[in-house]
Amino acid sequence: MLTESYGDLVRHVAQRFKGRADADDVIQDTYLRVRNMPSDTPIQNPQAYLFRMANNVAVDHVRRRNAQERHISPIEFPDVRSGEVSVDRVIDYRQRLAALERVVADLPARQREVFLMHKFDGLSHSEIAAELGITRSAVEKLIMKALATCRDRLDGLLD
Numbered sequence: 519m520l521t522e523s524y525g526d527l528v529r530h531v532a533q534r535f536k537g538r539a540d541a542d543d544v545i546q547d548t549y550l551r552v553r554n555m556p557s558d559t560p561i562q563n564p565q566a567y568l569f570r571m572a573n574n575v576a577v578d579h580v581r582r583r584n585a586q587e588r589h590i591s592p593i594e595f596p597d598v599r600s601g602e603v604s605v606d607r608v609i610d611y612r613q614r615l616a617a618l619e620r621v622v623a624d625l626p627a628r629q630r631e632v633f634l635m636h637k638f639d640g641l642s643h644s645e646i647a648a649e650l651g652i653t654r655s656a657v658e659k660l661i662m663k664a665l666a667t668c669r670d671r672l673d674g675l676l677d
Contacts, residue, residue: 527548528545531548540583544572547578548572551571581639581640582640614672618668621671622634622668629664632650632657633661633664633665
């Protein structure tokens with residue numbers, strides 16, 4: 519199914535992205551999804567199904583990239599040598615960031631997974647619930663527990 523439509527699919531996906539690398543990532547993710555489908559899945563129109571799947575993967579890719587840009591955008595540090603920011607402030611920031619990374623890494627596996635899906639992948643509670651096969655209420659509780667843990671463990675570092 520994928521090999522016969524590869525060229526058309528690449529052109530279709532490339533229209534959504536400026537760079538070829540993003541399109542290639544979407545094509546690869548689409549291929550992996552197709553490969554992991556049960557072989558007995560009934561599909562009436564394989565090409566339409568493939569293109570719809572690629573569209574869904576592209577939307578996920580864009581959503582994830584936008585969430586990362588909002589939450590993990592590279593921080594431009596002012597030139598410390600010019601005196602704009604003190605070395606102490608940069609060190610303090612890095613220590614706070616390292617502490618947050620440790621707290622998130624120490625969360626129970628399911629809490630960490632749900633927290634990262636929500637905060638960094640930008641997925642809604644409903645999307646996370648559907649992807650993990652749990653209830654929306656369970657997702658909300660896991661996120662609340664993760665946030666409470668972060669707040670409690672980082673309390674001394676918050677301004």
